[in-house]
Amino acid sequence: MIDNHILGPVFIHLFTAILQLVAWRKTATQRVISAIGSFLGLLVAIRLFTKVYTTGILTLNASNWEAPFGIVFVADLLSSTLVLITSLAGLAVSLFSSTGISRQRMLYGYFPIFHFLVMGLNGAFLTGDIFNLYVWFEVIIISSFVLMTLGGRKTQLEGAVKYMALNILASTFFLTGIGILYGITGSLNMADLSQKIKLVNNQFLLGITSTFFLIGFGIKSAVFPLYYWLPSSYHTPPSAVAATFGGLLTKVGIYAMLRVFSLIFIPDDFTRNLLMVLAVLTIITGCMGALIKLNIRRLFSYLIVCHIGFMIGGIGMFTKVALMGTLFYLFHDILVKTNMFLIAGLIRHKRGTMDMKSLGGLYAQYPKTSLLIAIVLFSLVGIPPLSGFWPKIFLFKEAFTLEYYAFVAALVFGSFVTLFVIARMWSEVFWKDVPANVDIEDKFEPLPLARKILLVLPIGILAAATLFIGLNAEEIVQLVDRISDQLLDTSAYVQAVLGNQNL
Amino acid sequence: MKSPILQSATKYLLPILLLFSFFLLLRGHYYPGGGFVGGLVASIAFVLHSFANGTEATMKILKRKPLSLIPIGLGVSAISVTLPLLFGYPPMTGLWFEEPIPFIGMIGSSLFFDLGVYLVVIGVVLTILFTISLNNLEEKN
Amino acid sequence: MELLLIILIGLLYGAGVYMILRRSMVKLLLGIMFLGTGANVLIFLLGGITKGKPPVIDEAAKMFQDVYADPIPQALILTAIVISFALTAFAIVLLKRVYALVDSDDLDDLNTPEEEDI
Secondary structure: OEOOOOOHHHHHHHHHHHHHHHOOOOHHHHHHHHHHHHHHHHHHHHHHHHHHHHHOOEEEEHHHOOOOOOOEEEEOHHHHHHHHHHHHHHHHHHHHHHHHOOHHHHHOOHHHHHHHHHHHHHHHHHEOEHHHHHHHHHHHHHHHHHHHHOOOOHHHHHHHHHHHHHHHHHHHHHHHHHHHHHHHHOOOEHHHHHHHHHHOOOHHHHHHHHHHHHHHHHHHHOOHHHOOOOOOOOOOOOHHHHHHHHHHHHHHHHHHHHHHHHHOOOOOHHHHHHHHHHHHHHHHHHHHHHHHOOEHHHHHHHHHHHHHHHHHHHHHHOOHHHHHHHHHHHHHHHHHHHHHHHHHHHHHHHHOOOEHHHOOOHHHHOHHHHHHHHHHHHHHHOOOOOOOHHHHHHHHHHHHHOOOHHHHHHHHHHHHHHHHHHHHHHHHHHHOOOOOOOOOOOOOOOOOHHHHHHHHHHHHHHHHHHHHHHHOHHHHHHHHHHHHHHHHOOHHHHHHHHOHHHO | OOOHHHHHHHHHHHHHHHHHHHHHHHOOOOOOOOHHHHHHHHHHHHHHHHHHHOHHHHHHHHOOOHHHHHHHHHHHHHHHHHHHHHOOOOOOOOOEOOOOEOOOEOOEHHHHHHHHHHHHHHHHHHHHHHHHHHHHHHHHO | OHHHHHHHHHHHHHHHHHHHHOOEHHHHHHHHHHHHHHHHHHHHHHOOOOOOEOOOOOOOOOOOOOOEOOHHHHHHHHHHHHHHHHHHHHHHHHHHHHHHHHOOOEHHHOOOOOOOOO
16 A cells, blocks of 8 residues: 655654754754654654554655656565664653763764664665665664764774774675676565566575675674674763664664565575574674673673574574564564663763672662663563563474574573673672772762653653563564564565566 | 965866856756766865865855755755655655746756755765864864 | 676775775775775676666657666666765774874774773
8 A cells, every 4th residue: 555654754853853953053952852853753653553553564656656666665564663663762762862962972963863863774664675775774874983983082983993894894795785686686676576586597696695685784783703893882882872773773684684584585494504503603602792791881782792693593493483583572672772771871870880890789779760770671681571581482482393402502591691691780780789999970969850850761661661562462472473474475565565466 | 285376277167166066956857967966066166175275265265164054955855855745746756847947947846856965965075074174284283 | 898897896896805804994994995896886787788878868759769778777876876985984084083093003903991981
């Protein structure tokens, strides 16, 4: 069904960014515009999601060019759900940054760039054209480069060099893949590609092309041999920026993998086994890193890598139950990882450090916020009624059915290590007394009440969303059930884009 | 680098290059050209001027910071992209005036999109170049 | 012509990878630029090199009379050039700042020990 308004979430963030550019250097105005824009974006995303949920896949032919020739935007259930979750996380980060980002950084244009980043994310989820996906990827990485270097401290710039070099390399791989794919099939529309790819005789060349995409998305989503840029850069920018990166950027890689491997290159046995091996190694190396890190944000960076492995494993198995696990974990992970970095920022505000050795006594001083944080930590670990628990059941079940015992072992290992490091963090940061030789530099207490609320409220919003997902697991399972059906049987997607004549 | 030949040549080249960039912008719908190329040519005109007379002289003739061109350009482009929504068409559909206008030809929303791109390109290129060259000046002092 | 371009693409990719693997920052930048150019030439080649007319069709024409070149690779390359222009500009500014702070061209020197941050 054609709907001309599915690009709403993209345009709202674009206009928000433009208005903020007009209000250059007026930080108070920018904060208000950012909050309003993010809120409107969330409303539009909710409207889009309900419309897609009730009426089916919506498409938009940009410039009114018919489908395989022009650029097409498609909102299916996967895209619209991700747009909804991204908008929610965007609203939380936008509220948090109004206090959590230093005025100096706001003067250099933090807010407009942040909204360009969210616009890029929404665009990447909604596009149905593979080259357009590349363009949105570039919008995302250019904005993320600026956010990463904003402030210009030495460690930050050093991290940014590594981040920039590897992300540009990933884009080159992606672009090369697109070039070869266009040479083979003569099309860029993903629905059209899924039809034309079946007619290609040279399967070997297709295998090589799919490897280009795998490497490109693998670097972006931090899969095993390609993840080194992540832990060496994510601990350097301010926490609000790290929250956007940690929660959303690696997940775009996962989304692109889901989309490309379900629609264009259906994984064969070799790709599946490769993905399973990568998943196991990603989980193990991520865990190893998390075990030795004592800086909270470095710890979280390695946990991101570890949990990416869970999702890659689900894509590797590529059965309905496994995809349901991956999708559920993806939704849960965006909310929780964004929240974890916001929590790290809050701790930094309260104690002036993020090193576990010199932290302590937070529970005694702030019992209410500590309990709120405990909910988030529990759902990251996957304590039963909370959101991290349900997707793991699907992954376990399917790994047993398909006899991938190495992946089962890695899942158990990953979950245990997550439990261990989070328990250690809880006891070190919240329960332990403040170490005797440490001076507390509390920037939180002197803040006015409104500012305090702005720091804690976003964590509350995201924690509530996590609780909602966990306690309403049955509805979410129905949702991911429908999404995984759409991913495995793409005829509805193709029909929505190309119309009936091509089937 | 203060060469009198370059300085007096730039005095005449600047308006000609700007005119040429505008020409490229206007012929963009049907022939090679368009906002991006036009914007690059226009910014090269200013870069040439800054080579001849120094960055500060160029900033003086621009009067305003090139950064302020970016929101204007983005705004013009974004409005011309979303305008068709009001008429019930998908975004980016070309809306055209019925009658051609003398010298310029047919005018439609895509011209305004190109105009926005033109302004953004000038703004971005000049901002980057001024940042780099002013940094160099500071380091020298 | 195709063979020539294939050799050129191989050279550009090879030089790009070699440059990226060096330890110098300037060579990293050159490597990124080579890889970007290589990808653009690759798209140009894979779009099919024809001796067709430029894909600009006369307003009065009602049907295709000649062989026209495929316009899509041009659009793709133009977009890719714009993007790599922005990326390169950013990379130059970033590497220049890093050079001013670290005072070294060696990428191995970019490992300042952990420092408390914001």
